[in-house]
Amino acid sequence: MLHAHDVEMICSASHGDPFAVLGPHAVADGPMAGQTSVRCFLPGAQSVVVESAKGKSLGPLTRQHADGCFEGVVKALPSAPYRLRVQWADGHSATIDDPYRFPIVLGDMDVWLLGEGTHLRPYEVLGAQPSVMEGVAGTRFAVWAPNAARVSVVGDFNFWDGRVHPMRLRRECGVWELFLPGVHAGAKYKYEIRSQDGQVLPAKADPYALQAELRPATASIVATLPPFVAPSSARQQANALDAPVSIYEVHLGSWRRNTEEDNRWLDWEELGHTLVPYARDMGFTHLELLPISEHPFDGSWGYQPVGMYAPTARFGDPAGFVRFVARCHAEGIGLILDWVPAHFPTDAHALGNFDGTHLYENADPREGFHNDWSTLIYNLGRTEVSNFLVGNSLYWLERFGVDGLRVDAVASMLYRDYSRQAGEWIPNVHGGRENLEAIAFLKRMNEVVGVERPQAITLAEESTAFPSVSRPTYAGGLGFHYKWNMGWMHDTLAYMARDPIYRKHHQGEMSFSLVYAFNENFVLPISHDEVVHGKGSLLDKMPGDRWQQFANLRAFMGYMFAHPGKKLLFMGCEFAQDREWNHDQSLDWHLLENAPHAGVQRLVRDLNMLYRATPALYQLDFVPAGFEWIEHNDAEHSVLSFIRRGVKDTSFIVVVCNFTPSVWNAYRLGVPQPGTYHERLNTDSAHYGGSNVGTALGAATADDTAWHGKPHSIVLTLPPLATVLLEWKA
Numbered sequence: 001m002l003h004a005h006d007v008e009m010i011c012s013a014s015h016g017d018p019f020a021v022l023g024p025h026a027v028a029d030g031p032m033a034g035q036t037s038v039r040c041f042l043p044g045a046q047s048v049v050v051e052s053a054k055g056k057s058l059g060p061l062t063r064q065h066a067d068g069c070f071e072g073v074v075k076a077l078p079s080a081p082y083r084l085r086v087q088w089a090d091g092h093s094a095t096i097d098d099p100y101r102f103p104i105v106l107g108d109m110d111v112w113l114l115g116e117g118t119h120l121r122p123y124e125v126l127g128a129q130p131s132v133m134e135g136v137a138g139t140r141f142a143v144w145a146p147n148a149a150r151v152s153v154v155g156d157f158n159f160w161d162g163r164v165h166p167m168r169l170r171r172e173c174g175v176w177e178l179f180l181p182g183v184h185a186g187a188k189y190k191y192e193i194r195s196q197d198g199q200v201l202p203a204k205a206d207p208y209a210l211q212a213e214l215r216p217a218t219a220s221i222v223a224t225l226p227p228f229v230a231p232s233s234a235r236q237q238a239n240a241l242d243a244p245v246s247i248y249e250v251h252l253g254s255w256r257r258n259t260e261e262d263n264r265w266l267d268w269e270e271l272g273h274t275l276v277p278y279a280r281d282m283g284f285t286h287l288e289l290l291p292i293s294e295h296p297f298d299g300s301w302g303y304q305p306v307g308m309y310a311p312t313a314r315f316g317d318p319a320g321f322v323r324f325v326a327r328c329h330a331e332g333i334g335l336i337l338d339w340v341p342a343h344f345p346t347d348a349h350a351l352g353n354f355d356g357t358h359l360y361e362n363a364d365p366r367e368g369f370h371n372d373w374s375t376l377i378y379n380l381g382r383t384e385v386s387n388f389l390v391g392n393s394l395y396w397l398e399r400f401g402v403d404g405l406r407v408d409a410v411a412s413m414l415y416r417d418y419s420r421q422a423g424e425w426i427p428n429v430h431g432g433r434e435n436l437e438a439i440a441f442l443k444r445m446n447e448v449v450g451v452e453r454p455q456a457i458t459l460a461e462e463s464t465a466f467p468s469v470s471r472p473t474y475a476g477g478l479g480f481h482y483k484w485n486m487g488w489m490h491d492t493l494a495y496m497a498r499d500p501i502y503r504k505h506h507q508g509e510m511s512f513s514l515v516y517a518f519n520e521n522f523v524l525p526i527s528h529d530e531v532v533h534g535k536g537s538l539l540d541k542m543p544g545d546r547w548q549q550f551a552n553l554r555a556f557m558g559y560m561f562a563h564p565g566k567k568l569l570f571m572g573c574e575f576a577q578d579r580e581w582n583h584d585q586s587l588d589w590h591l592l593e594n595a596p597h598a599g600v601q602r603l604v605r606d607l608n609m610l611y612r613a614t615p616a617l618y619q620l621d622f623v624p625a626g627f628e629w630i631e632h633n634d635a636e637h638s639v640l641s642f643i644r645r646g647v648k649d650t651s652f653i654v655v656v657c658n659f660t661p662s663v664w665n666a667y668r669l670g671v672p673q674p675g676t677y678h679e680r681l682n683t684d685s686a687h688y689g690g691s692n693v694g695t696a697l698g699a700a701t702a703d704d705t706a707w708h709g710k711p712h713s714i715v716l717t718l719p720p721l722a723t724v725l726l727e728w729k730a
Contacts, residue, residue: 023100097181115173117383127208138181145355146174155189162192195356214313229401236455245566268320283608286334334403381437404457446479485522507635551721554683558723599689615646664718670708684719693719
C-alpha cells in the first residue's frame with residue numbers, strides 16, 4: 001500500500017524518485033505476495049483498469065487521492081507489459097501505456113561517457129528522441145540537471161502539467177530521463193524543474209532540442225534526428241587551404257523578402273531556388289550564414305542563441321534546412337555557419353540558472369557575465385558544458401553536412417580580462433589573463449572536428465595577436481583552419497576612407513598586412529560588422545564625388561581579390577548598396593537598375609571567376625612563395641605593385657593598384673621575366689562603370705631595362721583609382 005507521504009509528494013510534484021512509487025512493483029509479503037502492485041497518477045481520471053498487452057482485464061485500480069493517484073494489485077509479474085484503460089472526467093475513455101512500466105533509457109556506456117564529458121555525440125541520447133521501446137512507439141526524453149530536486153516533462157500532451165510526468169534521475173551522470181509512449185514528432189514540450197530549495201523554475205526549453213517554436217513562442221518541438229551525411233572527398237578538396245575560397249556572407253532574414261506577402265522571410269525552399277543560384281552565378285565558392293540556431297531576438301542577428309541544436313523556425317523546419325544544404329552542394333557551393341560558443345542570452349527559458357544553480361554559466365559574474373552584450377558566459381571548465389558544445393559542432397557538420405563553422409567572438413573567449421576594467425576579472429591559476437579553460441575547449445573542438453569530419457573547416461573571428469590561432473594543436477596552435485584578418489580589414493578601410501591627396505602619407509596601411517600575412521591562414525573579411533551601427537555602407541566609406549566613390553570601391557575590390565588570403569564579402573557589398581545594412585529590410589535590389597551598381601556587381605562576378613580560374617591567386621595564399629613585392633614604396637603616386645604565384649612556375653599574376661584619381665602614363669614597372677604581360681582584369685573598364693583607361697591593346701611586352709630590382713620592365717598606362725591584373729605565361 002502506498003504511504004500517504006509518497007502519495008502527497010506525487011500529487012504535489014515534489015517527489016524526486018517517481019519510479020520508486022509509480023509503475024509496477026512486486027508485492028513482497030502478505031496474502032498478495034508474488035503479485036504486482038500498479039500505481040499511477042492521472043489527474044482528471046475517474047477510473048483506471050489494468051489490461052494485459054492483449055487487452056484482457058487484470059483488475060481495477062483504487063483511487064488513493066482526489067487529485068488522481070490510483071493503486072491496485074493485479075495477478076501479473078512486475079516485468080509483464082500492461083496498459084491502462086482510463087475513463088476520464090469529460091466522459092471519454094482511452095487505453096494508454098504507462099510510462100513508469102518501461103526500463104531505463106540511457107545505456108551504461110552513454111551514462112559513463114556523459115558523466116565523463118567525453119560523449120562525442122550527446123545529441124544522440126539527450127534531448128527528445130522519437131523511438132520504440134518494447135514494441136511501443138513514443139519519445140525518449142533526457143536532460144542534464146544534476147542539482148534539481150525534481151524534473152518533469154511538460155507539453156501539449158499533458159496540459160503542461162508538471163505533476164503528470166516526473167522523470168527518473170540517473171545519478172551517475174546527473175541526467176533525468178523518461179520514455180513517454182504515444183508522444184511523437186511535432187509534440188511541443190519543455191522541462192519543469194524544481195530546485196533544491198523547492199522553487200519551481202520557469203519552464204526550460206530543451207538544450208538539445210532539434211526543433212523549436214517560432215518566436216515569441218519558446219517551446220521545444222520533438223523532432224527526428226537528421227540522417228548522417230556521408231563524407232565527401234569533393235567537399236574536402238573544395239575546403240582545402242590550397243583551394244579558391246570566396247565566401248558570400250548572408251543574413252537570411254534580410255537578403256531578400258517577399259514584399260507581396262507582408263514582407264515575410266523567404267523559407268528554405270525559396271532560398272534554395274534564389275540565394276544558391278545567385279551565389280553560384282556570382283562565382284562565390286561558399287555561403288556563410290549568420291547564426292541560424294534558434295534565437296528569441298531578431299535584433300541579435302542570431303548571435304544570442306538559445307537552441308544550439310535547433311535550426312531557427314524563421315525559415316521552416318529542420319528538414320527544409322537539410323534540403324537547402326543539399327542544394328548548395330549540388331550547385332558546387334560550400335556552406336559555412338556562424339557558430340556562437342562564447343555566450344548565451346539571459347532569457348528565462350534558456351540555459352541560465354538551468355537547474356536552480358549556475359549549471360551552464362560561471363557563477364561569478366566576473367567570469368560568467370558579458371558586460372558588452374549582457375549575456376552569460378559558458379563555464380567551459382565544466383566537462384559536460386564543453387561536451388555540449390563540442391557535440392554541437394559535430395551535429396551541424398555530420399547531420400546537416402555543412403562545410404564549416406565560423407566561430408564568433410573568439411577573442412572574448414581567449415582572455416579573462418576581455419572588455420573588463422581592473423578588478424572586474426579573475427586571473428587564471430597561473431595569475432595570467434589567458435582563459436585556459438576556453439583555450440582547452442577550442443583545441444578539443446578543433447581536434448574532434450579534424451578527426452571525425454576531416455572535410456570540414458573551422459574559422460576564427462579573432463582580433464588580437466594571440467599566436468598560432470590557425471596552426472595545429474600538436475604544434476601549439478588552437479587548431480583552426482582559418483583566422484579572420486581583422487587587422488587587414490581595419491587598415492585597408494581606414495586607407496580607402498582617406499582623400500586620395502592624403503593617401504601618400506599612409507601607404508603603410510595598405511602594405512603592412514604583408515608583414516604578418518603568412519603568420520596565420522587568413523581570410524580577408526568585409527563582413528556585416530563593417531556596414532552597420534552607423535559605420536555606413538562600403539560604398540559610403542569611399543571619398544570623393546559619386547564617380548570617385550564607385551572607382552575607389554572597384555579598386556579596393558580588385559586589391560582584395562589579389563591580396564593573399566581567402567575572401568569574404570557581406571551581402572549587398574557586391575553591388576555597392578548605398579545605405580548601411582538593416583536586418584529588418586531586404587537589400588536594395590532595385591539599385592541594379594543603375595549602371596554604376598550593376599557595374600560593381602559585374603566586377604565582383606568577374607573577380608570571382610578570374611580568382612577561381614587562376615591558381616596563382618589562391619594556391620599559395622599562406623606561404624611567402626606565393627607573394628612577391630614589386631614596389632610598395634611608391635607613396636608619391638599611391639601605387640602598389642606585386643606578384644602572385646601558384647605552385648607551377650609556368651605563369652604568374654602581376655598586380656598594380658593606383659589609389660589616386662590621376663592617370664599615370666608611361667609608368668615603368670619592374671618584372672621578373674621577359675615576354676608579354678596580358679591584362680586579365682582592369683577595374684576601370686567601361687564594362688564596370690570606369691573611364692576605360694588602360695595600356696594599349698591590353699598588353700605590355702617587357703624590355704631589358706632593369707627596374708624595381710627586377711631584370712626586366714614593362715611600361716603601362718595606369719588608370720585612375722583602379723587595380724589592374726596582368727598575366728605572364730611561359
